[in-house]
Amino acid sequence: MDAAPPLCTEAEIKSLVSDFYDHIRLDEMLGPIFSAHIHNWDEHLGIMERFWSSLLLKTASYQGSPMAKHMRLDHLEAAHFEQWLRLFKQTCAERENLAMGEQALQYAQRIARSFWMNYQFHHNPIKVASDLTLP
Template sequence: MHEATSLPDRPAPCCTEAEVERLVHDFYAAVREDALLGPVFNTHVHDWPAHLARLVDFWSSLLRGTQRYSGSPMSLHMAMPRLDEALFRRWLLLFGQTTATLGNPAMQQLANARATQIANRFWQRYQVEGRDGSGLVPLPISMMG
């Protein structure tokens, strides 16, 4: 089963494809400029246009039910060294700031919920696999904190 389809069943589209593209492009523009996240992403992403296209497919699958995305984002992220809770929290904060600018409350709510699920799932698995060099930290990550 693909990660994109392991979350709850296909949603009814809450947004247009153009809104998904804007979300992805605006969010990752902010990520690339961010002092904390920028170095991590810019080190690991070598072809931004291809990466953005893949992310549009991923978020389109989650927000519009298009099922265009196939792949295993979890395994790719698990291979990255030295991720920490601050990175996940910052990713969520920027994501929430981006969705708040889009003017689509239904999309904002669903996208934020999905982002929170993804961040929590990735962070929990990352800890279980021992990548951060410490024990399991059960503190849930949320958009609120």
């Protein structure tokens, strides 16, 4: 029995990550937040490529704890996570490899919801958490 072909290539992941962060950097809401915290974009993009490769290709090439880094940010709201998702959805829709785009978006939705729920609990543990409106 032949193994199923991979969902995507590393080059497709690199393109997804690069295009997504191009959108982020131009975004009025998210661009300033990312620019204030990312000082070496090449390094960050490499980390994100490994992160998405670990998810989409099961490479286990990412080592890190993104949740802890995001919990240190102040003054985030649901709108920030929802805008992140809108930009990610837009980027996925621009892919030629629609299967990869759909799978990546499913992961992104789960990640955004998880981060938002944890962020709320971390910053205000006595308040009932709100959910995101998924695009």
